[in-house]
Amino acid sequence: MRDSTSVLKTLSSRRWLAALVVSSVLFVLGITSTSLWDSELTHCVSHSLAGSMPHAAVYSSTQNVDAAKQKPSSKFDTATLLLKGTASPSFRENLRPDVKYITSWPYEGFTNQMIAYMNLVYLGLITERVPIIPRFTSSRHTTSDTPDLDFGEVFDIPRLQEAINLPILQWSQVKDPDSQFVDDLGCWNTQNSIFYSSDRNFHPPGSLKLDVSYTTAPEWIRYPTELQHPTFPHALLWALASLAFNDSRTWTPREPDISPTHHVALPPDDHLLCYDLLYYAGAHEIFEYNYDMSPVWRFVGQHMHWTPKIQKIAESYTRETLGIAGHAPISPYISVHARRTDFEIWCNGVTTKDCYVELSAIARRVEDVKAELLARKGIQVDQVIITSDEKDPEWWDAVGELGWRQPNHSKTVELYGPWYPPLIDKAIQSGSLGFVGTDRSTFSSLSLRRVRSWNDGAARMVLWGTRGADDH
Structure with a gap:
């Protein structure tokens, strides 16, 4: 066994041959995409076998897809093959010596954490390492005492693994969340x-x-x-990826900092490669998730579908909001995300009344989306579901006059927990055929990406910052 990543390349004989054929002809983004797992571990090989990178699929609305045509999620149990056993008191006790891993930490709100984890998984693809994803931690959308949430409670990991040919682990599978043992770890500091x-x-x-x-x-x-x-400088993803290899490590003569608890100085770990923060990173553009060409979105993000549980709950809320009885099909609708209460730092002295996204501007963009859907798809869409953090009742009265509807979250926390109001809103938005969002909101940005990628939908962002900012 010449390479510690080799255990990830074990394949049953038929799939081994198929993967080998594909690897000889398919290159994506200048590299060969890698199939890092299959149905069982049978032997170790020394070099990565390449598999086909997922193509940017175009989906119809998630509410209207014939379930019989959807590819079933894999039941592959990654943890049993990529770890020594169940979650242990020390993560090192559980890592296999013949597998290499990669991890990073959460940052700010839920959507920013998701973007950081998308970048983490992409780095796992291009470095041929198994990502270990932390839990989502409480953010501005939840209270400080909100319990952390596993990645797999939100996103369908079996479906994601199958789509991108990469095994994924969660920290809760690796180390016991109740463990009090403190592990030492050497990591890269990218932010400094x-x-x-x-x-x-x-x-x-x-x-x-x-x-x-x-x-x-x-x-x-x-x-x-x-x-x-x-204000927000970025790192290059491929430069970060190079730090996974010995050639690049020889270019970094800096000494490690002393750790805060055990006061040890450790070089970046090779077995479990880790970075402090991966939110501010891209391949070609800053805030690259805003662009269709983003490789992280194309090869990772668009394949991060909601769990069946969240999808089912969101469809129930959508039916209730639109007044659709029972399990009747959900007719096409447009969703709106109007973020208005926490962007004051970006107003630069302009009053919030003049700074925040205007309802009249949102209404114009909704009409734009309607016109595009009619022209491009021949579908007349009149129903609009709006979500917003706005608390002003007069503003909501004006929304009501437009005939738009909002989900009723009066019992959501009681029924499902504090994470679910924003999760349900995101899932409702991703099921729409049209979307209008708030510029510079990551919440809106990823909803726009989902509507376009999953539903071939129409989407717009509303500009804000001064009165009339979106008058164009």
């Missing part, structure tokens, strides 16, 4: 490099009980200066 700072240390969630010694990554992980964002 891209922000030219010496004190931006992002720590893993406390539930992981990790004592991290950081090594500042080399400055060449940054985007070129002419492409950088002045």
Whole structure:
């Protein structure tokens, strides 16, 4: 066994041959996509076998797809093949010596955490490592005492693994969430490099009980200066990926920082490669998730579908909102996300009344979406579901005058928990044929991507910041 990633390339004989044929002809983004798992571990091979990278599929509305035509989710149990056993007190006790892994930490709100995890999985693809994804942690959409949420409670991991040919683990599978044992770990600090700072240390969630010694990554992980964002500089994903290989590690002479608990200085771990933060990263553009060409979206994000549980709940809320009885088919609708109460920092002295996204502008973009759907698909869509963090009753009265409807979340937390109001809203939006969102909101950005990728839908973003910002 010459390579520690080799255990991921074990295939049954027929699929082994099929994968080998595909690997000889298919290249995506300049690399060969890798099939890292199959139905059983039978032997180890020394080099990665390439499989077909998922094509950017176009789906009809998730509510109207014939279930019989959907490919069933794989029941492949990754943990039994990629770990020594069930979650252990120390993560190192559970990692197989013949498998390499990669991880990172959550950042800010749910959607930003999701984007960081999309980047993590993409890095797993291009470095041929198994991503270990942390839980979602409480954010601005939940209270501080909200329990953390497993990635697999939100997204259909078997379906994702099958779509991208990459096994995925969750930290709760690797280390017992109730363990009090503190593991030492050497990680890369990317933020001190891209922000030219010496004190931006992002720590893993406390539930992981990790004592991290950081090594500042080399400055060449940054985007070129002419492409950088002045406030939020980004790292290049392929530069970050290069740190997974020994050739790049020889270019980084910096000494590790001392860890806060055990006061140890550890170089970046090779067995479990980790980065402090992966939100500010892209392949070609800053905030790349806003673009159709984003490789992270095309090869990872669009395949992150909701769990059947969340999908079923969202369809129930959609029917209730639109007044559809029982299990009758859901007719096409347009969804709106109007974010209005927490962007004051971006108003630059403009009053919030003049700064925040205007209802009249949203209404114009809804009409644009209706016109596109009629012209492109021949479908007249009149029903609109709106979600917003706005609390002003007069604003909502004006929404009502437009004939738009909003989901009733009065009992959602009681029934499902504090994570579910925003999760249901996201799933409702992703099931729409048209979408209108708020510019600079990651919540809106990913809903727009889902509507376009999954439903071949029409979508617009509304500009804001000054009165009349979207008058064009």
